[in-house]
Amino acid sequence: MEFLLFEKIILLILILLSIIIFLLQVRKIINNLRLGKYENRFDKAGKRLKRFLSQVIFQSKVISNRPIVGFSHALVFWGFLFFLLGTLNHFATGFGGTLFGYGLFNEIYSSILTIISILVLIGIISLAVRRYIIKSPWLTYPSPESGIIISLIGILMVTYLILRFYHNGTVLKTSWWIHSITILFFLDYIPMSKHLHLMVCPFNEFFKSFTLAEIRPLDLENLEKEDFGINLISDFSWKDILDGYACILCGRCTEQCPAYNSSKELNPREIVLSVKEAVRKRKIDKPLVENFIPAKVLWQCTTCGACESICPTGVEHLPKIIGLRRFQTAESKFPSEASTVFKNLEKNFNPWNYNPENRNDIIKKLNIPLYKKDETEYLLWMGCFSNYDQEYQKVLSALINVLFAAKVNFGVLEQEKCCGEPARRLGNEFLFQSLVAENIEVLNSLNVKKIITACPHGYRILKEEYKDFNGNFDVFHHSFFIYELIMNGKLKLKHNNEISAVYQDPCYLSRYANITAEPRKIITKTGINLKELKRTKNKSFCCGGGGGTFFLEETEGSRINH
Template identity: 35%
Template sequence: MSLKSYVVIAVLGTGFSVGFYFFYRLFRYLQLGKYENRFDQIPLRLKTFAIGVLGQNKMFKDFLPGLLHAFVFWGFIIISVGTLELFVEGIFDGFNLSFIGNTPYALLLFFQDLFYVLVLGAVLFFFFRRLVLKPKRLEVLSRHSAWDAYFILTLILCIVVSSLSMNGANDLLDPHPWDTLKPFSTLFSMFYAQLPLSINALTVISEISWWVHVGAVIVFFIYLPFSKHLHIIAAAPNVFFTRLTPRGRLKKIDLGDESQTTFGAGKLEELPWKAILDGYACTECGRCNEFCPTYTTQKPLKPRSLIVNLRHHAEKKGYAIYTQDTDHPELKKDLILDVISPEAVWDCTTCGACVEACPVYIEHVDHIIDMRRNLVLMQGKMDPEAQKVFNNWENTSNPWGFSPQSRGDWAKELSLPLLSQNPNVEYLYYVGCAASFDSRNQKVARAFAILLQKAKVSFGILGSEERCNGESCRRLGNEYLAQQMIEENKKVLFKYNIKKILTTCPHCFNTLRNEYPDFDARFEVIHHTEFLKQLIQEGKLKISKQIEKKLVYHDPCYLGRYNKIYGPPRSVLQELPGTVLVEMPRHKDKGFCCGAGGGRMWLEEHRGTRINVNRVEEALALDPKVIATACPFCITMLEDGLNAKNQEKEVQTRDIAEILLEAISS
């Protein structure tokens, strides 16, 4: 081996040893998190990995930046092969990968050359975007975050330009038939050929380019553990280890486990290790902020900051623990005070917009719920409004504190069958608290019940026997009370051997469908928009009246994002003659929350501007006569927003069932 070979071995060995040491530290910090099994269902995880990492599926929701990022990612994979070839060639002169076969090697050279240019173009666009376009979601969190992006982009620029330069010089020094497969490197060859360069000069250019490439790669690798671009390494395992349970399902706490001394997460070690990996994987791209209703309405919760702060806390606390620095100030910080503010924890509507938008599958909502659980169950810290609603649920099984005996009063005029009188029905209409007690939402329940009667559906209700399913209570952090409510509700449902359940509330729908299986209760749960679409298709509901109105449809978060039910409500509306259905800019998976999710229905908004008003303003800009939706919480919040804008007489908020009933002949 030559002197260069030994120098290359020394440089690569030292550089990668330092880099691997820093990565090893991060791995040790990851072990601070609570154990959680994410090694199950490997085939499904591999499929998710293929779609989310190799396919970059979420990146394409913002198409142009997503496409260019995909070029960088795919280029990273292909160029890395060429970089490894260079490393070995630096040690063993003349080495190349042609032994894999002429055709595969020719394709490799072509795609490497192609991606050098695609990555170069993408990097230049990203510079332009940050320096000129300056989208709000890319606003920097700190001075380090600002120059970090430019430093990484510069390193990538050095890697691809040095490769093109080296190839261009080498093609002149040692021409080969393969050179025609590298059209962009050939441009460099043509440029160098126009200059009065000697063989020695070309050799120097090739050698300098080689060292720039290798040096940039080593600096990149050493710096990466300290950079927000750590996601280049961390995003892939983060996607692989994503939760595979339905997104709308909260993790169940085993309250009977006597080995558990705490509930929820009051410190870093009580969060699952995936929370720390989420921090490593965060790209600080700001997509979560862009779609977050609390960030949009100037509240303390900023999903990006939540994850970034968790990462910084994990790194500093991990360093203090593993260096046994007992006086380190990070050890004295409270997770829910110094790292994440309690206000941020309580502001979350659990709408899932952040999780939906995140290209690396970060699980913001789960971490917030863990912190709420600790605040409620361990610290007893909650808003007085939350304490009041907990008392109401505990005493009357509804959030208002109304008598349980009046739960079925809304249906008295309809002569609906009670299961206590006739248990032999096909469907239970599980009404839920809102439609049972709130006068506005009782109209929705009546409309749906009348439609069921017209379609001659075999159904019944529980009346005063119905119990709250615990959905909002769980999301407000009171897992203990919620599980009591779930057990009470289960007893009633099991008593009548319920198999099929209809709901008009997406929150009830999500809980009964996705969470009750964790409590050994499994039912076929159908949202009323799905069922109404089915009844229309089967000819059991005949539409005979014109609805000459312009409508916009608001997607309930727990129906749309959490359960991917976007089509049925729109299909029903599109069946109505004379209706003009228009979409708000933020719709379907980018839909904007009404502000009531996560138990926020029962708490006042004390910070920032009102989420429901923001949503109503978006709807009013389209000049509709009706804001249609399919959720009792959304109806309440949207009507409140219309009142705030003094538009309640000009614009109606109506449920799909109410609108359909208007179009059905008597």
């Protein structure tokens, strides 16, 4: 195809104009990211790159979460990547050149692009059917932007196929110009639309934390920093702000949220979008809570992690929710039940009004040995529920029997304070850090190296979150520990083929710690007929007791555990 000089000049002007508009918008986004705090997300570059290849380039997470819809998205994404190079070649032809030459390579690349165009067309038709005909309840409506993007991609694919197979001069040139103008318009439209995620998601996945629901410690020592949690936009990290741009409004987080599913106002997607809205309007002096996010929704979150775990674009919901709770707590704006929990933790070192001495009763009753420095191998961290809750003490009793039967050298602390989990999840970082400091001092004074926990929440805190305070221990959840005992032949099981049982994956074991296989293997090794719930493993449905909500009244909607 030949191009006249004036056509080349027009093309050059259009390209330059499009690039300038695009760069101006990118600059605006970068300026918005700079409203947030600096946070180092450039560490572990090799590990980040590996995850990037798997989750972004090969789209593994999107496809595994929803195979059909995910594969449609993946087709569009792969097509997009392939078309990037093809697009450069397309514009080169407008100036009389070519990137690929006219030989075999060009023919192979063009043939692959042809197949991809057809697959992308199928992909966007299936996405359009889902949005406009099936009308998935988890998508946002109306969404003219989605219609525009679907149309633009459709035009690009159809015009590409015309360019490939049609040889009539006028039709060919008209298609070439439509294809070119659509690309240039697309480039400028993306940063203005929610489809900015096409550009942002790969970065967001790259910078995502390696720990689900990572809660970074507040610097309470340095009073000048006034690090009390999140109140204004400037209290968020730049990654929190990037999350807003990466959100594709797919609604997967909302679909999984136990609070939303029990008719409460909390909607994790709206938390992310509210932050984006505040940033977009540059409301830098306006507190987020009540101006953009209702205070009550913060206390409806069970910190189950389902939202963050399912999100295909690397959005981290929980640092925002806990960060906002922290500031509310620092301002004493928390539910009255939380106030009772804090007072009890300060006075009794457990979240209830139990005398800490009561703990001795269960230790004596079950004949549990005390931990002896340099003699005992494992510390059994009993946890507040085992210490004081009579129902949960059945679990403790069973665990003690198992440890005795397997001749494990274990012991418990003479006095055990709460690990601090409810305080941290309810936003009271000061109380949490003081409990952590006291506990680590005791554990280090006894030279404790290995800890078994009887509770998934204690497991997470002791294993992952004590590290930030120099509390480094080998921590085992009892389900994992028991499985190892069986596999090492230290525990012989009796078989019972007459019982059927259901195993409910605790959020803090399945999603947070990826422990789903061991409990099931233990159950099936006893001969019990294991039945699966509808939502299992890392998609399990929360029991409704996490994030401190166990202690709060559930006043809105239905109860999560019903």
